[in-house]
Amino acid sequence: RKEVEQDPGPFNVPEGATVAFNCTYSNSASQSFFWYRQDCRKEPKLLMSVYSSGNEDGRFTAQLNRASQYISLLIRDSKLSDSATYLCVVNTDYGGSQGNLIFGKGTKLSVKP
């Protein structure tokens, strides 16, 4: 089983749509969770951290379910500029205090006019 699994998509949605991405992780000892965004031929950039209580940043809402080892990202009112690949990222303890980011393969989103 892969450490971090995501539906690769692509998700093709019209502008204004609401879209949700899911992610599962295999290591129950994982401690930190993130969503990164990667535009075509660019570097990954942090979109938001994911907290157990759920957190929201504008049109973006992230949820974490530790019992199910499941992370989600909801994007409301999609914009053309949201088109990108969304990477689910889990940080596991590498030993001592060191972390090791484990990336999912990403979910590709394409927002159409």
Place this chain on the structure above:
Amino acid sequence: DTAVSQTPKYLVTQMGNDKSIKCEQNLGHDTMYWYKQDSKKFLKIMFSYNNKELIINETVPNRFSPKSPDKAHLNLHINSLELGDSAVYFCASSQGSGGVGETQYFGPGTRLLVL
């Protein structure tokens, strides 16, 4: 001002050659990383250094040798390049000791093509 910079941006070379990729961060961060993103877009950590000391070394062929002359620089030297080394290599940095929860900032990537 580029926070994490890498050179070169593109690298095309023949099998068997030796090449280096350089990375510099001006964020004052203590930890730097090298990641490889293959043709299937899978991003995987290779190495991390904290204050010039190696802290993570994933299962990477010993043809890959990172070098950190100071905490602002982490270079990657690759000996005897193979076709399978073709990928995008990303450098990243984080503020602390690489602990869980730290945000990592990525460089623009170096696209390596081995012919």
